[in-house]
Amino acid sequence: MAEKTGNEWTALAHIITAVIGSGVLSLGWSMSQLGWIAGPIAMLCFASVTLTSALLLSNCYKSTDSDLHTITHASYLDAVHSILGIRSAWFCGIIVGINFIKIGIVYTITSAISIGAIQKSNCYHYEGHNATCSYSNTKYMIIFGSLQGLVSQIPDFHNTEWLSVIAAIMSFTYSFIGSGLSLAKIIDNGEIMGGIGGLPASNPSKKVWSVAQALGNIAFAFPFSVVFLEIQVHQIYIHPPK
Numbered sequence: 001m002a003e004k005t006g007n008e009w010t011a012l013a014h015i016i017t018a019v020i021g022s023g024v025l026s027l028g029w030s031m032s033q034l035g036w037i038a039g040p041i042a043m044l045c046f047a048s049v050t051l052t053s054a055l056l057l058s059n060c061y062k063s064t065d066s067d068l069h070t071i072t073h074a075s076y077l078d079a080v081h082s083i084l085g086i087r088s089a090w091f092c093g094i095i096v097g098i099n100f101i102k103i104g105i106v107y108t109i110t111s112a113i114s115i116g117a118i119q120k121s122n123c124y125h126y127e128g129h130n131a132t133c134s135y136s137n138t139k140y141m142i143i144f145g146s147l148q149g150l151v152s153q154i155p156d157f158h159n160t161e162w163l164s165v166i167a168a169i170m171s172f173t174y175s176f177i178g179s180g181l182s183l184a185k186i187i188d189n190g191e192i193m194g195g196i197g198g199l200p201a202s203n204p205s206k207k208v209w210s211v212a213q214a215l216g217n218i219a220f221a222f223p224f225s226v227v228f229l230e231i232q233v234h235q236i237y238i239h240p241p242k
Contacts (some may be wrong), residue, residue, distance in 0.1 A: 013168040014227075016240035020171035023221030028182060030214035035198035038211075042218050050222040057228045074226075104148070106220065 031039040060079040063071050073079035076096060081089035116135045123133035186192055201207035 013080040016168040016171055017164050018227055019222070020175055021167075024171075024175055024215065025178060026217040027221055028178060030217045032194055033198045033210045033214040035196050037193060037196055038198070039214075042215060046218050046222045054228050103220075108141050108145050108148070109137075111144045112137040115140045 027043075029136045030042075033039075034042055057076070060083060061073060062081070063073070063082055071082055073082060077089055077093050116137050119135050120133045123131060127133065198207075198211070201210060202241070
């Protein structure tokens, strides 16, 4: 029998961290752009795709080789290599690598923009809305990227269970903060704003761009299936069954 390295709670913490990531912070803006019909439909569609991917990957968690030995796949690429062969593994490896690079770039840019937005907000608060408050995001991109590179060198980082617990708590925290701010805005306005077609734009091209960006934000908020097998194997088995 294989030895467990985690339990249902640590696995749940990892899943919450993956599902309720920073992508949820942009869902409010995305919903306002898509409207009350297209917004929820888009959310359900992407959620369905993620759920389907998770169910399919759970069926790929184990397989049997030609000698009828059970193989436990520690990652998505391991499953592809074992089931579909090395050529498919190379192709999927390139796609997964590009996806992780994309996620890293998005996080770096978003973090820098968020820090700049906080600085602008503080500047307008103290200097007034007529003040010239402009800040470069390049410095914060370099700082954030450097910190990510430094943290990535921590040994056995993927088995740091307490970190995922803290990340899960933080995910809930900023989700509740966003919900609280939205509720406060509704109470302040006295009504629920928005419309069926979303917020209007000055011209059709800007509307198309806003809708495309909103769909991208929603897709980015559902990255769970990318790390599903990694969560499953590290929280259940430390060694493949013999």
